[in-house]
Amino acid sequence: MFNILVTKELPGDWLGLLGKECKIDLWKDVYPPPKQCLMQHIKDKDGALVTLTEKIDKEIIDVASKLKVISTYSVGYDHIDVRYAISKGIIITYTPEVLTEATADLIFGLILASARRIAEGDRVIRKGQWNTPWYPTFMLGREVFGKTIGIIGMGRIGKAVLRRAKGFSMRVVYYSRERHNVDAEYLNLDELLKTSDFVIVSAELNELTYHMINEDKLRLMKKDSFLINASRGKIVDEKALIKALTEGWIAGAGLDVFENEPLPRDSKLVNLENVVLTPHLGSATVETRERMAEIATKNLLLALKGEKPIYEVRF
Incomplete structure (x- = not known):
């Protein structure tokens, strides 16, 4: 044996x-x-x-x-x-x-939860803070349908996200080390960041992608855009992301992965309302x-x- x-x-x-x-x-x-x-x-x-x-x-x-x-x-x-x-x-x-579709599902869950403030709304109710039935400007979020989604890394998961994005009639742009035969427009990384309403990190972690999304790159993103990462935490410079979320360079983020896991309890991310956090659930079905x-x-x-x-x- x-x-x-x-x-x-x-x-x-x-x-x-x-x-x-x-x-x-x-x-x-x-x-x-x-x-x-x-x-x-x-x-x-x-x-x-x-x-x-x-x-x-x-x-x-x-x-x-x-x-x-x-x-x-x-x-x-x-x-x-x-x-x-x-x-x-x-x-x-x-x-x-085997985990491609489950991870792509979670990515879209993070997109919707971030843009439509789903987790934040859940907290409002649980804390007993929903005091007025309805009014026109209450907890306004952003629409996902018809927006531009930028996918960094067009591997299996990137392609699965692309398929879902087409169901939302989104314009899909992507950046990858090589071009792919997909129904999406190839852009360099800087142009993707400047263009996209939702930036999806689906690249693998290596010496080239470590802190690929740093302060300089985050400053290129639109103020009403969202960063979604369910790939590897170290691709994003977490300190720079916290600064971007705190100072309003971007509208929000959805994160399933972090530089250090479990996420430290004293992480500043925990206290930010404009970020949705999940504990590495990409393949968790x-x-x-x-x-x-x-x-x-x-x-x-x-x-x-x-x-x-x-x-x-x-x-």
Whole structure:
């Protein structure tokens, strides 16, 4: 049997499937294992099934002398030193595609919640502050239908957002490292920011996209525009965004990801009314999370047996 480490409980019965062919060392806490604990448990393993909260760096890889595969239960793999792992002969697998539609749904939820002040309205009622039945200027928001949406990154999720935007008769513009054959207009990043009513961050995190949306870029956006990020928190300079929201450079934001997660309780974002915050819920549907578990376990088993995984990270 293969000797494997699994760093989280998984939905469905996929650990049962793994248990038929592997001896499982399972970390049962919802919190990620401390680094020293992770190093201790991974050193004799043939494979590891991890999540985005476990940082698999060079030091961890070096102690895992028997490791053949790291299967990550995520579409992103920036938490793994992928290049170094591959150089050591370790296969890296991931779970793209399956979470595309769920994440695009959430992005549109953030668009609507931000523009129409849905979360803010909910708070008004819960706090007992709805004192007048109705009047013409009460809690005015912005329309979404027919507006311009700018998508940064035209991968799977970007294309899924585009399809939804067409249902709202929106003009779609996009910026990406390369042009795509899509029903949208390509613009450079600065023009996209100047043009869009809703700016959607759907790029992957790497050395080029880290703090791509910084103070200079935020100042280019329209004062009545919204920034939506359900990709990776570190693509947006959070301090600059707080300044933009506080000083009114933009109208608002919808954020599912943050530079540090969980978001610190003393973050200034928490006290801003013009931002909608969700705790990294992009893929958080029953259907998607169970499918991710299926893909992650199958990736792991296939790689351990010397067969081709369903999704492998390659450079």
